[in-house]
């Protein structure tokens with residue numbers, strides 16, 4: 001009897017012990033896919049008392065993203081501490097300048113003895129933490145421990161410009177949403193936020209020297225309803241919004257904390273009706289002009305013949321450069337009709353004086369003058385591919401949106417390029433059957449097509465290819481009135497683009513991506529991101 005009891009107790013004990021040991025290794029589903037990943041056997045459990053070790057102040061600051069996630073998602077309170085020693089079973093986050101890793105690279109090792117994350121800069125450490133977070137459960141749930149799968153990752157991005165754009169002019173997006181947009185970008189390891197701040201339909205950034213830009217230029221009297229094709233109806237409701245310079249500083253800092261550079265776009269010489277409505281003397285005819293109430297391209301643009309235009313734009317740039325620490329300032333340059341310049345005596349006089357034979361050359365004159373000014377302020381110019389017409393400014397970078405031709409031409413001339421071709425990168429297009437989607441501008445860009453994009457055209461030599469800085473998704477908001485709609489258009493397509501710009505060229509596999517995305521959308525659910533579910537029913 002006694003021995004039977006002993007046997008039962010022993011069996012219970014043994015099965016309990018083996019259960020304890022048989023912690024299931026969670027499946028690894030990372031987006032974007034890291035450059036190198038080796039699965040290892042076993043797991044590591046993060047407990048509230050697990051020491052979190054950082055080796056300097058910068059690492060301590062970045063570690064906050066990890067501790068915040070542990071607390072917000074699982075209720076596990078842990079805090080980083082500066083220490084010289086590395087206790088056993090700890091999480092160690094190290095910035096080691098002598099590690100030989102690139103600025104955005106990191107090495108992550110998880111094994112039953114602990115977690116080690118090494119980077120040479122805080123940027124890489126931040127990306128390593130993003131990966132570490134994706135190794136944890138995707139949904140919010142109170143936990144006493146978080147089980148990580150053992151593995152080795154050596155990771156670094158393929159491109160240096162991993163961009164998402166947002167047009168806040170056609171529809172204004174509140175500051176709190178812009179911050180969310182940045183959070184979601186960071187989660188996908190994007191590092192460049194192209195903020196489209198001025199347009200025909202609204203000027204959205206406070207410029208202290210020119211208060212009318214926001215008093216007048218940020219408000220349109222009404223907005224076209226739908227596509228406005230037959231019948232053409234307007235909503236008879238004033239629409240406005242802008243960011244104060246304090247808002248801008250807050251957003252730029254918020255982005256910097258997440259290793260995202262904000263590149264502001266101040267449009268010229270076209271898409272400028274909101275500025276002309278505020279200061280009519282800047283147009284060829286002197287106006288009157290009004291902030292546009294419908295979408296498209298408008299003939300009234302900045303006058304290229306008047307000195308006031310350049311004085312105004314340089315003054316605007318003076319304020320912009322103090323607000324944005326980015327290396328690049330985007331000056332637009334797209335879709336600038338030349339009809340007013342053809343009839344304008346001052347524009348024609350400028351052309352004669354400077355021996356410019358076409359209006360395209362006058363546009364080139366305009367952009368080159370602005371480039372000189374930006375360069376004198378220590379900034380570089382980037383513009384849409386129309387800036388190639390009439391001759392590219394000497395140091396300008398080109399954003400290729402009318403497919404890839406502009407980018408190819410610029411790279412061949414040894415100018416830096418960001419690829420944003422409509423066919424792969426326009427997130428304002430439909431992504432599934434339009435009958436099932438909210439109204440969009442048109443086009444069709446399903447998830448798989450974004451995933452298949454290859455930013456380096458095969459017609460470039462290896463040397464020319466080195467001028468391709470990366471790619472960017474563009475989010476024009478003519479038909480996106482709300483932040484929820486923006487999220488719907490951007491996700492999951494931005495995840496596909498994230499993999500295009502981060503993961504090594506040969507590593508792409510759509511089925512594998514879909515499999516990993518099944519987990520990524522659970523993360524979207526946890527954050528409340530309103531993504532398009534067409535591919536995930």
Ligand code: TNX
Nearest residue numbers: 334335384401428441476477
């Ligand atoms: C073209 S892309 C534009 C935008 C529109 C967009 C709509 C570019 C440089 N210009 O002004 O919003 O098409 O897809």
